[in-house]
Amino acid sequence: MTHAPTHAPTMAKLTLAERLRPWMPVLLVPALMVFGFLTIDSSSSWLTLTVSGLAMGMMIFVIASGMTLVFGLMDVINFGHGAFISFGAFVGTSVLLALGAMTGVPSLMLNLLAIAGAVLAAMVVTGGMGWAFERVIVRPVYGSHLKQILVTMGGLIVAEQLIYVIWGGHEIVITRPETLKGAITFAGAALEKYRLLAVVVGLAVFLALRTVMRRTKVGLIVRAGVENPEMVQALGYNITRVFVGVFIAGSALAGLGGVMWALYQEIITAHMGNEIMILVFIVVIIGGLGSVEGCFIGALTVGLVQNYAAFLEPKLALISNIALMVAILMWRPMGMVPVVKAK
Amino acid sequence: MSDPILQLKGVKTDIAQYHILHGVDLDVPRGAVTMLLGRNGAGKTTTLRTIMGLWKPHQGEILLDGAHINGLNPAQIARRGIGFVPEDMGIFSDLTVEENLRLAALSGQPIPERMDWIFAAFPALKTFWKSAAGTLSGGQKQMLSVARAVVEDRELYLIDEPSKGLAPAIVATLARALKDLKNRGATILMVEQNFSLAKALGDHVAVMDDGRIIWSGAMAELASDTNLQERLMGLKMESAG
Amino acid sequence: MMNILSGDRPKSVILSVLLAVILLALAFAPFLFPGSRSLETAARICIFIVLVASYDLLLGYGGIVSFAHTMFFGMGAYGVAIAIDRLGTGYGAMGLGALVGMVVAGIVALLIALLSLRVRAIFFAMITLAIASAVAVLVSQLSQFTGGEDGMNIRIPRELTPAFRLGEVFGTRVNGKVLNYYLVFTGCLVLFLVMLRLVNSPFGRVLQAIRENAFRAEAIGYRVVFYRAMATCLSAMIAALAGSLFAIWLRYVGPSTTLGMEIMLDILLMVVIGGMGTMYGAVVGTAIFVLAQNYLKELMGGLSEATSALPVIPDLLSPDRWLLWLGVLFILSVYFFPTGIVGRLRGTR
Numbered sequence: 001m002t003h004a005p006t007h008a009p010t011m012a013k014l015t016l017a018e019r020l021r022p023w024m025p026v027l028l029v030p031a032l033m034v035f036g037f038l039t040i041d042s043s044s045s046w047l048t049l050t051v052s053g054l055a056m057g058m059m060i061f062v063i064a065s066g067m068t069l070v071f072g073l074m075d076v077i078n079f080g081h082g083a084f085i086s087f088g089a090f091v092g093t094s095v096l097l098a099l100g101a102m103t104g105v106p107s108l109m110l111n112l113l114a115i116a117g118a119v120l121a122a123m124v125v126t127g128g129m130g131w132a133f134e135r136v137i138v139r140p141v142y143g144s145h146l147k148q149i150l151v152t153m154g155g156l157i158v159a160e161q162l163i164y165v166i167w168g169g170h171e172i173v174i175t176r177p178e179t180l181k182g183a184i185t186f187a188g189a190a191l192e193k194y195r196l197l198a199v200v201v202g203l204a205v206f207l208a209l210r211t212v213m214r215r216t217k218v219g220l221i222v223r224a225g226v227e228n229p230e231m232v233q234a235l236g237y238n239i240t241r242v243f244v245g246v247f248i249a250g251s252a253l254a255g256l257g258g259v260m261w262a263l264y265q266e267i268i269t270a271h272m273g274n275e276i277m278i279l280v281f282i283v284v285i286i287g288g289l290g291s292v293e294g295c296f297i298g299a300l301t302v303g304l305v306q307n308y309a310a311f312l313e314p315k316l317a318l319i320s321n322i323a324l325m326v327a328i329l330m331w332r333p334m335g336m337v338p339v340v341k342a343k
Numbered sequence: 344m345s346d347p348i349l350q351l352k353g354v355k356t357d358i359a360q361y362h363i364l365h366g367v368d369l370d371v372p373r374g375a376v377t378m379l380l381g382r383n384g385a386g387k388t389t390t391l392r393t394i395m396g397l398w399k400p401h402q403g404e405i406l407l408d409g410a411h412i413n414g415l416n417p418a419q420i421a422r423r424g425i426g427f428v429p430e431d432m433g434i435f436s437d438l439t440v441e442e443n444l445r446l447a448a449l450s451g452q453p454i455p456e457r458m459d460w461i462f463a464a465f466p467a468l469k470t471f472w473k474s475a476a477g478t479l480s481g482g483q484k485q486m487l488s489v490a491r492a493v494v495e496d497r498e499l500y501l502i503d504e505p506s507k508g509l510a511p512a513i514v515a516t517l518a519r520a521l522k523d524l525k526n527r528g529a530t531i532l533m534v535e536q537n538f539s540l541a542k543a544l545g546d547h548v549a550v551m552d553d554g555r556i557i558w559s560g561a562m563a564e565l566a567s568d569t570n571l572q573e574r575l576m577g578l579k580m581e582s583a584g
Numbered sequence: 585m586m587n588i589l590s591g592d593r594p595k596s597v598i599l600s601v602l603l604a605v606i607l608l609a610l611a612f613a614p615f616l617f618p619g620s621r622s623l624e625t626a627a628r629i630c631i632f633i634v635l636v637a638s639y640d641l642l643l644g645y646g647g648i649v650s651f652a653h654t655m656f657f658g659m660g661a662y663g664v665a666i667a668i669d670r671l672g673t674g675y676g677a678m679g680l681g682a683l684v685g686m687v688v689a690g691i692v693a694l695l696i697a698l699l700s701l702r703v704r705a706i707f708f709a710m711i712t713l714a715i716a717s718a719v720a721v722l723v724s725q726l727s728q729f730t731g732g733e734d735g736m737n738i739r740i741p742r743e744l745t746p747a748f749r750l751g752e753v754f755g756t757r758v759n760g761k762v763l764n765y766y767l768v769f770t771g772c773l774v775l776f777l778v779m780l781r782l783v784n785s786p787f788g789r790v791l792q793a794i795r796e797n798a799f800r801a802e803a804i805g806y807r808v809v810f811y812r813a814m815a816t817c818l819s820a821m822i823a824a825l826a827g828s829l830f831a832i833w834l835r836y837v838g839p840s841t842t843l844g845m846e847i848m849l850d851i852l853l854m855v856v857i858g859g860m861g862t863m864y865g866a867v868v869g870t871a872i873f874v875l876a877q878n879y880l881k882e883l884m885g886g887l888s889e890a891t892s893a894l895p896v897i898p899d900l901l902s903p904d905r906w907l908l909w910l911g912v913l914f915i916l917s918v919y920f921f922p923t924g925i926v927g928r929l930r931g932t933r
Contacts, residue, residue: 149649157911165899224435231433236421281710322718
């Protein structure tokens with residue numbers, strides 16, 4: 001016997017149910033939409049709620065993606081991630097208020113330019129903060145989750161207090177730029193323009209992130225590093241440097257999410273980041289810590305459930321997400337897209 | 344044994360509070376295959392991982408081409424020209440076969456000539472080129488792990504027990520590929536429990552016990568002396584394949 | 585004496601003196617520091633010692649981070665408030681409320697533990713944070729039961745209120761408030777000694793073994809999930825009892841006094857500053873923290889005024905920003921004094 005027998009992957013004799021199983025999480029979002037369509041009797045309300053749920057989900061995804069990758073790559077849990085959201089919101093809002101001349105006129109071009117400026121400023125600041133945060137706060141506590149949670153929580157307190165020092169203790173009201181106010185009517189449903197923009201931006205971030213992860217060398221390194229950082233090192237890549245890069249990018253994305261959220265709520269407070277983090281935690285847990293795809297599915301699910309529940313039974317809106325988390329953890333204890341870990 | 348490519352001098356490594364290597368002295372000659380033998384727990388895998396920088400030695404020197412490499416991080420050591428096949432294969436199961444190999448090619452894309460050779464040696468990798476590596480069989484994963492190390496020319500290959508847990512036919516495929524690699528003039532330091540495979544491939548041999556090299560010399564010498572084998576390795580080597 | 589302390593000696597002269605001073609000061613607080621404000625502070629220290637110690641049971645002994653501790657604290661407080669609201673004023677209703685609060689806290693803690701600890705210990709931190717904030721929202725929404733944001737006033741038996749006069753002792757007027765203080769003091773002392781016994785029992789030692797190395801403990805044959813879940817339950821139940829005492833003392837319960845995130849952060853700071861993994865750390869940490877809270881604010885106010893001519897610095901030193909400096913102190917203590925004040929005094933690292 002000199003020839004190796006063929007070792008085909010054993011996927012030939014699977015039942016339909018078994019073949020569907022890996023796709024179940026992906027099907028969850030459309031299934032949820034269908035469920036919403038059946039339970040909400042007015043189809044125009046359904047469309048409004050769906051768009052609003054997707055917008056919210058996209059924003060949470062933008063915020064959560066960095067956090068989940070930071071965990072996946074280096075096993076670092078950052079409870080201070082909310083600080084980047086708040087800082088992003090405050091920096092972005094300050095820029096938008098300063099650019100009042102561009103946001104107050106009914107020109108889509110100028111409005112979007114102002115938002116782009118605000119986003120850029122917010123991302124630069126939060127990216128820089130992320131770099132400092134990784135250096136000063138996180139680096140000394142690699143390997144100890146307990147200390148990471150405590151120290152990053154401390155970092156969050158300090159960052160929140162710094163917002164009070166810089167911007168004062170009051171909440172700030174920020175109205176949307178002129179052309180993004182109001183709603184368009186589609187199929188009898190009122191769809192807020194800004195929410196549509198949020199969906200587009202979130203989708204763009206997701207696709208960009210996916211392309212980077214699938215098509216570039218850095219993406220390959222990150223994906224491989226999530227599974228087995230040691231082997232990535234042994235192939236000749238400095239994982240620490242890649243990790244710092246991911247941390248900075250993740251912080252900058254949280255800053256982007258903060259600006260998006262500020263314009264969504266049209267009011268910002270120093271502890272808004274902290275409040276959003278609750279949804280972010282639910283999303284990364286149900287998505288599977290470390291998985292970008294899981295994070296995306298989880299974020300959309302949370303956004304939709306929150307909006308449908310708020311319509312069907314307003315008092316249950318927040319509880320609905322807790323219930324969702326419990327249900328998914330009982331179904332899949334490692335989250336919807338479990339991340340393979342070598343060690 | 345002139346001009347060794349790799350030299351270990353009195354290398355001691357601790358893992359947590361345990362002393363694993365008690366002073367390893369080893370010369371790996373250029374352009375030949377050196378086999379690292381010894382019973383389980385002798386420190387063979389730790390030796391390879393220490394060379395790779397995955398464990399830090401707390402004493403001793405490691406020289407690659409005459410330059411110190413202890414203290415460098417694994418990425419720097421790899422870039423000095425070491426290809427590594429770890430004990431657990433270290434396959435990225437989420438990545439496709441193609442992506443695993445692309446990642447291993449430090450210059451960017453794998454060289455076509457090299458890929459032809461890899462495909463000839465391991466046809467299964469061509470078949471499952473676009474499949475996730477996690478769906479491969481154990482033998483195919485080992486082939487991928489070896490292919491990943493040889494996707495570019497390296498100064499030295501560290502290969503940790505490639506035959507472990509594999510069916511004889513697959514071991515034969517791997518053995519042919521490694522033989523081919525050897526014939527191309529590669530320098531290999533390989534851990535192997537399967538003595539017949541070790542005998543077939545090795546030029547030199549070093550036997551470890553309790554964190555030290557207890558014997559080293561030509562493979563021919565060890566292969567012809569069963570008493571020496573029994574004395575060095577305690578129990579009879581398993582002979583598979 | 586050693587029997588009462590379950591054989592857990594302070595192991596440091598300074599620490600022993602410090603603990604004795606705190607104990608005596610709290611035991612005779614109504615006579616040593618007359619005035620309702622200092623009595624409030626003393627009662628607060630008593631209750632927070634128990635709350636912080638019960639948190640340390642999880643964090644310091646179990647190596648588990650929870651953000652739901654104030655939720656359990658609140659369950660005890662709301663238990664008493666709702667029981668008295670529904671059943672009328674009386675010791676029976678008070679006791680029943682505390683009991684129900686404790687049992688509910690235990691059950692909820694068990695459910696959370698079973699849901700999250702079997703997957704990954706870090707899930708616990710995130711899940712407790714999410715659940716605790718959801719419950720806080722729920723409490724403010726269910727105003728027909730909980731009084732919503734306004735909270736509830738509790739009509740406790742007259743013997744425990746200032747209206748009940750007993751006469752004078754050492755020149756201090758003894759009234760129901762003083763009796764109430766001694767109820768709080770005794771309750772807290774008993775709960776503290778129970779916890780001391782617990783951590784020095786075989787159960788406590790297994791818990792510490794798990795904290796040091798969960799894999800090894802599991803390999804030796806201890807069911808890690810079981811021990812961690814038990815620690816979570818016990819910690820939650822004691823926190824609930826502390827909450828009941830707090831509600832009786834304040835004669836009021838509301839989201840801000842029991843459920844707020846600020847209180848959770850205070851607890852974290854007290855545990856870390858006092859010293860994780862030692863019950864005495866909770867005593868020292870709480871006493872110093874509560875006193876510093878007042879003192880530090882005054883100091884910062886003074887410094888802020890003194891530097892008012894400079895830019896930014898007065899803002900950084902404003903008494904409202906005391907949490908900023910506590911946050912910095914917190915980070916530094918996790919890095920440099922992970923064993924806190926008690927660890928330092930005991931000379932361990």
